[in-house]
Amino acid sequence: MRQAINNWQLDQKADLSKQPKPQYRSAFRILGSYAKPHRRTFGLVFICTLIAIAAELLQPYLVKIVIDDNLMAGKNDYGGLLAVSALYLGLSLLALLFTYLQNNLLQYAGQSIVARIRKQLFQHITGLSMSYFDKTPSGSLITYVSSDTEALNQFFNQVLLSILRDGMTLLFILFMMFQLDAELGAYCLILLPVIAIIAAAFRSFMRNTYQMARTRLSRLVAFVAENLSGMNLIQIFHQEREQGKQFKERNQSYFQANIREIRTNVLFNRSFDILSNLSIAFVTWIGGRAVIGETMEFGVLYAFITYIRQFFQPINTITQQWNMLQSATVAVNRIWGIFDLRPEVSDSKEAGGGDLPLEAVKGSIDFNRITFAYESGTPVIKGLDLHIGPGELIGVVGTTGAGKSSLISLLCRFYDVQEGSILIDGHDIRDLQQAKLHRIVGLVQQEPYLYAGSIIDNVRMFDLSISREKVVEACQFVGADMLIRQMKDGYDTRLSERGSGLSAGERQLLSFARIIVFQPRILILDEATANLDSHTEQLIQQALGVVSEGRTTIVIAHRLSTIMQADRILVMRHGEIAEEGTHEELIALQGYYEELFSHSQGQLGRTMTL
Numbered sequence: 273m274r275q276a277i278n279n280w281q282l283d284q285k286a287d288l289s290k291q292p293k294p295q296y297r298s299a300f301r302i303l304g305s306y307a308k309p310h311r312r313t314f315g316l317v318f319i320c321t322l323i324a325i326a327a328e329l330l331q332p333y334l335v336k337i338v339i340d341d342n343l344m345a346g347k348n349d350y351g352g353l354l355a356v357s358a359l360y361l362g363l364s365l366l367a368l369l370f371t372y373l374q375n376n377l378l379q380y381a382g383q384s385i386v387a388r389i390r391k392q393l394f395q396h397i398t399g400l401s402m403s404y405f406d407k408t409p410s411g412s413l414i415t416y417v418s419s420d421t422e423a424l425n426q427f428f429n430q431v432l433l434s435i436l437r438d439g440m441t442l443l444f445i446l447f448m449m450f451q452l453d454a455e456l457g458a459y460c461l462i463l464l465p466v467i468a469i470i471a472a473a474f475r476s477f478m479r480n481t482y483q484m485a486r487t488r489l490s491r492l493v494a495f496v497a498e499n500l501s502g503m504n505l506i507q508i509f510h511q512e513r514e515q516g517k518q519f520k521e522r523n524q525s526y527f528q529a530n531i532r533e534i535r536t537n538v539l540f541n542r543s544f545d546i547l548s549n550l551s552i553a554f555v556t557w558i559g560g561r562a563v564i565g566e567t568m569e570f571g572v573l574y575a576f577i578t579y580i581r582q583f584f585q586p587i588n589t590i591t592q593q594w595n596m597l598q599s600a601t602v603a604v605n606r607i608w609g610i611f612d613l614r615p616e617v618s619d620s621k622e623a624g625g626g627d628l629p630l631e632a633v634k635g636s637i638d639f640n641r642i643t644f645a646y647e648s649g650t651p652v653i654k655g656l657d658l659h660i661g662p663g664e665l666i667g668v669v670g671t672t673g674a675g676k677s678s679l680i681s682l683l684c685r686f687y688d689v690q691e692g693s694i695l696i697d698g699h700d701i702r703d704l705q706q707a708k709l710h711r712i713v714g715l716v717q718q719e720p721y722l723y724a725g726s727i728i729d730n731v732r733m734f735d736l737s738i739s740r741e742k743v744v745e746a747c748q749f750v751g752a753d754m755l756i757r758q759m760k761d762g763y764d765t766r767l768s769e770r771g772s773g774l775s776a777g778e779r780q781l782l783s784f785a786r787i788i789v790f791q792p793r794i795l796i797l798d799e800a801t802a803n804l805d806s807h808t809e810q811l812i813q814q815a816l817g818v819v820s821e822g823r824t825t826i827v828i829a830h831r832l833s834t835i836m837q838a839d840r841i842l843v844m845r846h847g848e849i850a851e852e853g854t855h856e857e858l859i860a861l862q863g864y865y866e867e868l869f870s871h872s873q874g875q876l877g878r879t880m881t882l
């Protein structure tokens with residue numbers, strides 16, 4: 273929950289309106305390297321486009337031949353007419369076939385590239401250190417993985433297609449115009465600077481409206497994502513109305529940006545239509561006079577007018593793609609900004625731990641005068657010195673914010689210490705491969721995370737090398753077997769995301785079974801029994817008694833009853849160990865622990881009286 277609120281606050285602070293400047297060269301170089309393996313496909317796409325465009329643009333020329341060489345020449349050749357009509361139809365079918373092929377090939381290559389980038393991005397993000405997730409709003413991460421890769425998708429779907437197809441169409445039309453009548457073609461060339469001026473004038477306006485719409489959409493998505501993850505908080509604090517109001521504001525501002533974008537587009541399209549009609553009128557006037565003066569054939573004028581009609585469409589489409597090209601470039605730059613991030617915690621080159629085979633781990637832990645701060649200057653753990661023997665059961669208690677969970681995060685190497693070192697069996701954990709470390713140290717947290725999938729897969733964490741029998745055994749061990757068997761599909765019952773169909777206690781039982789399956793040498797329970805009812809807690813306590821046998825176990829608990837049997841209890845305060853000893857020793861000490869204990873006894877008494 274704290275993470276959700278943290279993310280929500282970060283999202284609020286994040287200035288989404290600040291769009292990075294697109295860097296076209298690097299973006300194209302990157303996309304080029306991804307496109308390289310598909311160069312044969314792109315070659316085929318080029319050939320298909322060429323054939324499709326040629327087939328399409330030869331059609332007006334065929335009509336010109338019929339008009340000038342048959343009808344106007346007074347031949348009235350029915351056979352010739354039929355042959356040209358058949359050829360016209362044939363060209364249409366050819367254009368259709370090759371457009372289809374071109375589209376499919378380009379989509380296939382484009383989609384493969386985007387799917388590859390999306391997969392690599394997700395893998396890269398999951399490999400980043402916890403400190404990155406502390407600082408990055410989850411809304412931004414969703415944007416990277418969904419919207420930015422979607423922008424790349426559109427690049428291949430629309431931008432590249434348009435540049436290829438419309439660019440080639442434009443060149444082909446110009447060629448045909450000059451073939452038909454060089455003088456009239458030259459007149460039409462005068463139009464190009466006018467078109468360029470209009471397009472340039474609209475470009476920055478369209479870019480602004482487009483970016484505004486995108487920014488507002490990102491805000492809306494981030495807002496919805498955070499609201500969904502913190503829904504229970506919203507309902508508990510009856511914030512539905514307030515959140516609804518905020519949503520309405522964001523929704524309205526996105527609506528307005530969309531309307532503005534649509535208006536700009538309509539204005540741009542209509543300007544082009546006017547320019548197109550003006551050109552047709554101009555060509556009709558000049559060409560018509562030439563036809564009357566018999567310096568031009570009628571068919572040439574017909575073909576010319578048809579080409580000039582088709583001339584504006586590709587220019588319009590290419591200009592429209594500008595925004596998409598820009599946002600794809602920004603997306604590529606942003607995605608590669610993430611790829612450039614190196615995890616703060618990473619396996620060192622020498623990391624191997626080959627000399628620490630899993631089976632030989634005894635489980636001693638040494639925290640050697642460690643200091644750690646999430647934000648430099650404000651250490652949450654200060655010069656802590658703690659040595660835990662193999663197989664010891666350690667209980668950790670302390671005030672809220674004392675640094676208990678941080679200590680565990682350091683042992684799991686979610687973060688690295690700034691001073692001192694942490695050793696397992698004498699090996700600095702920074703010299704161990706993280707994968708190995710996480711097989712040695714097993715962590716059960718207060719909020720167990722379950723994935724969308726079957727119960728069996730959740731317990732064995734999708735590791736198919738772990739047999740069904742082993743999973744069932746682990747579930748029997750923690751007392752979850754009965755419960756699972758009562759479910760509709762037993763062990764194959766599918767859980768929804770985060771296991772939301774189960775109670776907190778049931779989710780916790782499954783996460784206990786998960787830990788048992790993986791048999792870590794060091795077991796950590798961070799407030800793991802806080803959500804359980806007393807019956808389930810008893811089940812877990814019994815299981816824990818057996819699991820912790822011969823295994824180093826650290827139990828963080830607010831409820832003292834959970835850790836009273838520990839070999840040693842640590843009392844933490846302000847990032848330091850304030851008291852240390854067995855339950856009896858600490859009671860005799862008459863310190864903070866004794867105070868906590870008397871308090872809990874008092875509460876127990878009161879509960880019993882009630």
Ligand SMILES: Nc1ncnc2c1ncn2[C@@H]1O[C@H](COP(=O)(O)OP(=O)(O)OP(=O)(O)O)[C@@H](O)[C@H]1O
Pocket residue numbers: 406646647652670671672673674675676677678679
């Ligand atoms: N990701 C984080 N980024 C910045 N500060 C953090 C982060 N996590 C914890 N802290 C801060 O570090 C300090 C120690 O937190 P920690 O969670 O270790 O305490 P704790 O003893 O486990 O508390 P609790 O019993 O409430 O779980 C607190 O002041 C907390 O606000």
